[in-house]
Amino acid sequence: MAIKTTLFFPFNDYSFSLIDYVKKINGDFVVASCKGTGLIGRDVAYSVNMPDIGVNVLDIADVSWNQITDFVILNPGDNLALYKQIKKVYILAKENKITIHDLTGYFDTKIKQKKDNESFSPRPISPIEKPIIYISGIFDSIHNSLISLNLKFYLKEAGYNSKIMTYNKNLKYSNDIIFDSSFLEKPEKLYFTQYKLYEQIKRLDDDMNVDLIIVQVPGGFSQLNNYVFNDFGIYFAFLNNLIRPDYLIVSLPYDFIDRDMVKEIEDVSESKYNKKIDAFVVNNGYWRFGEGTTLSSQPKDTYLPFSLLDSIKEDDMYTINYSELVDSIINVLGEYDDR
Secondary structure: OOOOEEEEEOOOHHHHHHHHHHHHHOOOEEEEEOOOOOOOOOEHHHHHOOOOOOOEEEEHHHOOHHHEEEEEEOOOOOOOOHHHHHHHHHHHHHHOOOEEEEOOOOOOOOOOOOOOOOOOOOOOOOOOOOOEEEEEEOOOOOHHHHHHHHHHHHHHHOOOOEEEEEOOHHHHOOOOEEOOHHHHOOOOOHHHHHHHHHHHHHHHHHOOOOOEEEEEOOOOOOOOOOOOOHHHHHHHHHHHHHOOOOEEEEEEOHHHOOHHHHHHHHHHHHHHOOOOOOEEEEOOEEEEOOOOOEEEEEOOOEEEEHHHHHHOOHHHHOEOOHHHHHHHHHHHOHHHOOO
16 A cells, blocks of 8 residues: 655755754655755755755656645745646645645645735734743744744643744745745835734734744844844844844854954843844854853764854764753743743
């Protein structure tokens, strides 16, 4: 009897975070891409230069449609050239009567959210009661989606339900919330955008099944220098002015493990946003503030003092101890736990 499974296509680095999450909650799926991507036959983690997670990328031409029950059309991010190939595979899926879940918004979809203007009527802004975690970065990075989904998974393991607000449309599959288009795509009067964002967050705040809200902030955390503008940090500033986070995580590229750089980023956060950074993630290394800056890395599972950072090998940076990070979050947000 043929094994029935779900197909995710077209895979690229933009969708790695979702595949990593799906692997944790359900192993019954296959991932495919097109020839010429350099990904065929490789583990999906190769796309983001990380250790294998045990999921290889198939050539879409080799997929056996009689084994597929569901076809998830992955959003390829900025790789618009893939849409022509997506359409061909979409037609094949329709011919084979496969259930289609479209994360791009261009085809049929089984995963829908309310339209931007549906039932929109501004209401008085009241405080958000549930704790909010912001995830930002020195650059807008695919690692931010990976951090968000891993936090969601490990918070669930710890007994906390969370929802993510994100610009990564692939996270519709994980039942998370995509920013209203007025925030990123359709410029409107600022107060309309503000109300719509507030309404999205408030709906999560009112949801009895949500304990924490994770916001994946688009764009860079702040302007880096006179050459790297990072959207001038406008998205973070807008969200921070609307609703300040209770816990702030900032991701850094590996090359930015530098005492002066970290101190400068801390100063920007406190002076510009009036918020202390609670944790740094370096690729997938975890920096914790409190009694000095420390780094937790696997498989050693040890904390290294700031003075030893220069001796860390690149391989040490790949696996974050999310259980430790979740413990830190729960500790900081402990006053919200009234269960």
